[in-house]
Amino acid sequence: TITKPFIVYPDRTGTHKEIVHQETSGPMIKVVNHKAYVISSYVEHRLSSKTIRTVAIVFRSEQVQYYCLLCCNGINISAAARLDIHSDHFEFDYGTADITCQVPTTCTTPAYVAITSKTHEWGRSVWNIQSFQPVGNQQPRTENFAYAFTVCISVMYDYMNVLGLVQAMEMFKLLGVQKVAIYKTSCYPDTQKVLDYYVRQGFVDIIPWTVSSYIKVARGWKKSDSPGELEFFGQIVALNDCVYRYMYESQYVALQDLDELILPLKEDNWTRLIPQLEKIYQHHAGFEFENNVFPISLSSNKKPENTPGFWKQFKGENILPHVYRIPNDPNVFNNFKVIVNPRLVFKATVHGVLDSASGTVRVDPKIARMYHIKRYPSKNVRANSVIRDTRLWDYVDKLIPAVSEVLRQALNIQ
Ligand SMILES: *[C@@H]1O[C@H](CO)[C@@H](O)[C@H](O)[C@H]1NC(C)=O
Ligand SMILES: *[C@@H]1O[C@H](CO)[C@@H](O)[C@H](O)[C@H]1NC(C)=O
Numbered sequence: 001t002i003t004k005p006f007i008v009y010p011d012r013t014g015t016h017k018e019i020v021h022q023e024t025s026g027p028m029i030k031v032v033n034h035k036a037y038v039i040s041s042y043v044e045h046r047l048s049s050k051t052i053r054t055v056a057i058v059f060r061s062e063q064v065q066y067y068c069l070l071c072c073n074g075i076n077i078s079a080a081a082r083l084d085i086h087s088d089h090f091e092f093d094y095g096t097a098d099i100t101c102q103v104p105t106t107c108t109t110p111a112y113v114a115i116t117s118k119t120h121e122w123g124r125s126v127w128n129i130q131s132f133q134p135v136g137n138q139q140p141r142t143e144n145f146a147y148a149f150t151v152c153i154s155v156m157y158d159y160m161n162v163l164g165l166v167q168a169m170e171m172f173k174l175l176g177v178q179k180v181a182i183y184k185t186s187c188y189p190d191t192q193k194v195l196d197y198y199v200r201q202g203f204v205d206i207i208p209w210t211v212s213s214y215i216k217v218a219r220g221w222k223k224s225d226s227p228g229e230l231e232f233f234g235q236i237v238a239l240n241d242c243v244y245r246y247m248y249e250s251q252y253v254a255l256q257d258l259d260e261l262i263l264p265l266k267e268d269n270w271t272r273l274i275p276q277l278e279k280i281y282q283h284h285a286g287f288e289f290e291n292n293v294f295p296i297s298l299s300s301n302k303k304p305e306n307t308p309g310f311w312k313q314f315k316g317e318n319i320l321p322h323v324y325r326i327p328n329d330p331n332v333f334n335n336f337k338v339i340v341n342p343r344l345v346f347k348a349t350v351h352g353v354l355d356s357a358s359g360t361v362r363v364d365p366k367i368a369r370m371y372h373i374k375r376y377p378s379k380n381v382r383a384n385s386v387i388r389d390t391r392l393w394d395y396v397d398k399l400i401p402a403v404s405e406v407l408r409q410a411l412n413i414q
Contacts, residue, residue: 026208
C-alpha cells in the first residue's frame, strides 16, 4: 500500500497516543487490465439521448476503447463508451475523466454498470459481480429537492482540527445548509467523534475516499512542488462526484473547503442571498465568491468576550479572533469558490466549473464574499494595509452556544 495506515500522535490530554482513522473501502473499482478506476456512475438525463456517465480516474497516456456492461432488467448489454479526460489535470499522470455510454433503447432501466475494455466476454472469470455498481440518478427532478444547499468538502486527510470543524459546520447551518458531504480519507479520533455526531443527525454524509491506497496522490497542485501521480488527493474527482451525487437531491451545491465561509453582507444567510443574486444578475446557474484571506497570525484580542474557556482543550483553530483581511487588488484576478445549480453543471473544478450550461457569474464583493481563515506567510502581510472586517461576529450570538453544545455532546465533555 502507498499510504501509511496508522500515524500515532499524542491526544488532547497529552497522555495517550492517538491513531488516525483510515478509510479502507469506498467507491473505487479498478478497471481490469488498465490503469483506470471507476468512482461512480449516474444516469445523464440532459443530453439528446439517455446516457450513463461514470466519474473515473484514468492514466492519461493510456487511451483505451472502453465499454459499459449494463445490467438492464436482468439482461446484460454491452455499449461502446466515450472517454473524456478533463483538461484540469495539472500535468499529473492520472486525471479526472468521464466515461459515457449511450443507453441502448432496449435497456429501459440501466440499474448496474461495469466498465471494461472488452466487449464480449460474458461468463469469463474477469467479470465478476464486484465489477458492477448501481447507477445513480435514475429519476431526474426539477423541484422538491431534499436539501436547499449541500456543501461538498472534497478533501479530508489526517484531519485533527476539531474546533475548526465544529465552527464550520455550525456556520453552515446558520447560513441555511442542510447537508455536508465529506470525502474522507483519514482523521483523528476526536474528529471522528464529531463526524459521527453529525452523521447521526443526518447533517453529514461521509464518502470514504480511498484513492490514496491505489494511486500515489500529490499533496498539492504544482507537480514540481508536490510529487505524485494525481492532483491534491484527487480533489477534482471528488468535486465532480459530489455534483452528480447531489444533482437531484440538492437545489444548490457549494464547492469549497472547511476553512472557507461564503458570507452575505446584506442578508443573513444563503437562503436569502441566492434569490437576491438571481434577481440582480438575471442568472441561475452559479455564482463565484471572491476569496479573501484572513491570516491566522493576525488576531483581535478585544472580541468576542463570551468565547468559552473550555474550547481551548480542543485541537484546532478558533476562527473567531481572526478579523483582519488582506485587501484584494480589484485590478488583478482574484480567486473564488462557487455555489452552483448542479443540474446545469457538466464538469466541476476547484475554482468554479469547467463545463456548464451557462457558466457562473462573479458576485460583487460588496454583496457577498468568501472569508478564508488560514495560515499565511507573515512576510506577505503588510500590517498597515490589512482591513478590520468583523462580519463573522454578527453570527457569534448563535454560533458560540451552538458550537459549545456540539463539543459537549459529541465529545462527552461536562
Ligand atoms: C450478466 O453478467 C454477470 C457477470 O458476468 C453474470 O454474473 C450474470 O449471470 C449475467 N447475466 C445474464 C442474464 O447473462
Ligand atoms: C434566513 O434569514 C431570514 C432572515 O433574514 C430568516 O427569516 C430565515 O429563517 C433564515 N433561513 C434559514 C434557513 O436560516
